[in-house]
Amino acid sequence: MSDEPQIKIVKDGPYLVSGGVKLDHKVMVSVGHHREYHEGESLPQAQNYALCRCGHSKNMPFCDGSHTAAHFDGTEVASKVPFDERVEVFTGPTLDLYDDNRCAFARFCHREDGDVWTLTEESGNERLREEAIKAAIDCPAGRLVQHDKRADYAEIEPSFEPEIDVLEDPDKQCSGPLFVKGRLPLKSADGSAYEVRNRYALCRCGGSQNKPFCDAMHVNLGFNDGLKW
Ligand code: SF4
Numbered sequence: 657m658s659d660e661p662q663i664k665i666v667k668d669g670p671y672l673v674s675g676g677v678k679l680d681h682k683v684m685v686s687v688g689h690h691r692e693y694h695e696g697e698s699l700p701q702a703q704n705y706a707l708c709r710c711g712h713s714k715n716m717p718f719c720d721g722s723h724t725a726a727h728f729d730g731t732e733v734a735s736k737v738p739f740d741e742r743v744e745v746f747t748g749p750t751l752d753l754y755d756d757n758r759c760a761f762a763r764f765c766h767r768e769d770g771d772v773w774t775l776t777e778e779s780g781n782e783r784l785r786e787e788a789i790k791a792a793i794d795c796p797a798g799r800l801v802q803h804d805k806r807a808d809y810a811e812i813e814p815s816f817e818p819e820i821d822v823l824e825d826p827d828k829q830c831s832g833p834l835f836v837k838g839r840l841p842l843k844s845a846d847g848s849a850y851e852v853r854n855r856y857a858l859c860r861c862g863g864s865q866n867k868p869f870c871d872a873m874h875v876n877l878g879f880n881d882g883l884k885w
């Protein structure tokens with residue numbers, strides 16, 4: 657395995673993570689009308705490890721080989737067209753919001769003063785501009801990226817160390833995707849590379865119709881990994 661931090665997808669099997677990537681367990685909690693990440697259980701750390709992608713492991717979040725008995729079809733169908741070429745752009749006075757519609761239904765885009773799209777339209781107001789930025793940068797799917805019109809349209813992205821957060825969504829009574837942070841390279845089972853992104857959400861319930869990325873199917877399936885919420 658590579659020493660460089662990366663994720664490699666195994667055909668109809670798990671995500672192989674190498675390079676000592678930190679693994680964390682996070683519970684998504686509603687506070688008022690916004691959402692926050694709270695610490696969950698502590699998970700074992702390793703240089704290399706395999707994360708379940710089929711949703712059937714008895715040793716979550718790790719792979720225990722259950723994908724074979726489950727006859728898991730992990731075929732990757734997601735587009736590899738770069739993010740900037742797939743997005744719709746929503747324009748506001750100080751921000752442009754890029755939105756690729758790849759949603760994990762984690763709901764960080766809704767806040768006390770409105771959703772990220774209306775907040776972007778109201779970004780002439782300093783407080784609402786900050787809210788619009790917050791509503792985009794917390795999105796685990798990386799669907800929403802603000803561009804700063806005051807800084808030559810530079811992307812506004814949080815700086816993360818490479819890390820994978822195993823998500824839970826108690827409000828929806830289900831477990832969520834893997835929130836991958838810090839520009840971790842993702843390699844397809846066929847050896848090709850996905851565009852390197854700062855944030856993305858990988859399916860681990862096995863049900864996404866846009867594999868390897870999460871498309872919120874875990875909510876419909878009531879996916880439960882058995883970890884403590
Ligand atoms: S995944 Fe992103 S776009 Fe989808 S609901 Fe959550 S914050 Fe909003």
Ligand code: FES
Binds near residue numbers: 760834859863872873
């Ligand atoms: S984890 Fe979200 S669709 Fe599978």
